[in-house]
Amino acid sequence: VELKNNLKQAWWRAMVYDRDDVEGLDAAVLTHPQVLKYSGHEDTFSDPLIDCRDCKSRWRADHVESSRCPGCGSDNLTEPRPFNLMFKTGVGPVDDDSSFAYLRPETAQQIFTNFKNVLDSTSRQLPFGIAQIGKAFRNEITPRNFIFRVREFEQMELEFFVEPGTDEAWHEKWVQIRRDWWSSQGVDDSALELLHVPAGELAHYSKATVDLMYRFPHGLEELEGIANRTDFDLGSHTKNQSDLDISAAVLPNTESNAKLAVQNQQQKLWTVPYVIE
Ligand SMILES: [Zn+2]
Numbered sequence: 001v002e003l004k005n006n007l008k009q010a011w012w013r014a015m016v017y018d019r020d021d022v023e024g025l026d027a028a029v030l031t032h033p034q035v036l037k038y039s040g041h042e043d044t045f046s047d048p049l050i051d052c053r054d055c056k057s058r059w060r061a062d063h064v065e066s067s068r069c070p071g072c073g074s075d076n077l078t079e080p081r082p083f084n085l086m087f088k089t090g091v092g093p094v095d096d097d098s099s100f101a102y103l104r105p106e107t108a109q110q111i112f113t114n115f116k117n118v119l120d121s122t123s124r125q126l127p128f129g130i131a132q133i134g135k136a137f138r139n140e141i142t143p144r145n146f147i148f149r150v151r152e153f154e155q156m157e158l159e160f161f162v163e164p165g166t167d168e169a170w171h172e173k174w175v176q177i178r179r180d181w182w183s184s185q186g187v188d189d190s191a192l193e194l195l196h197v198p199a200g201e202l203a204h205y206s207k208a209t210v211d212l213m214y215r216f217p218h219g220l221e222e223l224e225g226i227a228n229r230t231d232f233d234l235g236s237h238t239k240n241q242s243d244l245d246i247s248a249a250v251l252p253n254t255e256s257n258a259k260l261a262v263q264n265q266q267q268k269l270w271t272v273p274y275v276i277e
Helices: 003-018 033-038 108-113 115-122 167-184 232-237
Strands: 022-025 046-051 056-058 080-085 088-090 100-103 128-137 150-161 190-197 208-216 221-229 275-276
Touching: 003 022, 003 128, 003 150, 003 167, 033 100, 033 108, 033 150, 033 221, 033 232, 046 108, 088 208, 108 115, 108 128, 108 150, 108 232, 150 167, 167 221, 167 275, 221 275, 232 275
Parallel strands: 022 128
Antiparallel strands: 046 056, 046 080, 088 100, 128 150, 150 275, 190 208, 208 221
């Protein structure tokens, strides 16, 4: 607990207090399904699972090698099936399927859906960031590996909003800032490694992702990822999508009532910012 609190405080100090261009946020855990529909989570946030018909155990497909059950060795296995990783809970007095919320699977989405609130109350200009620390929940089918795969955990996330075109430079800059931060916490820089995620393995929202890896005694593991999320997030959650020049492939959103864009003071043009996370 003390180690985690120290880490959170050091992160908040460096990301929010020591920077003039970052606001802090503490948003809701309960998340409207529409938010996670437009974010792509309802479609993509799942693990393919395989059941063993003999010993009734369930495995992540990427943990099953050579079509054999890791538990009993049987080859009597089901085809992989997607398993939704998000927790649901009923909202309101009647427990039916029409009124539910998700427990947020990440803190990032509330940063995007609160973008206009922050903008309206602070008059920020690009570039600026919004940081949040809080609980996130994932219904992991096989929680294991110490704290690397658990159902309830805390995230520290910064979404940094930039002008399109400056995103690649800001991405590089943030990779360096984050590496330097870990060094400043006493982490041996020679134990850190940058992993440039190959194009074929990028998440659906990402133009580029660099994982900051640490050489633990048991092997190389990710400390954090720094991603160029383009205009996917604000573009997904904004209203009037067709009036805005959104470059990412987003779901058509007719339900949003917030314009998640910034207006340039000189030319009066509206821009959907790119995001470095
Ligand atoms: Zn089995």
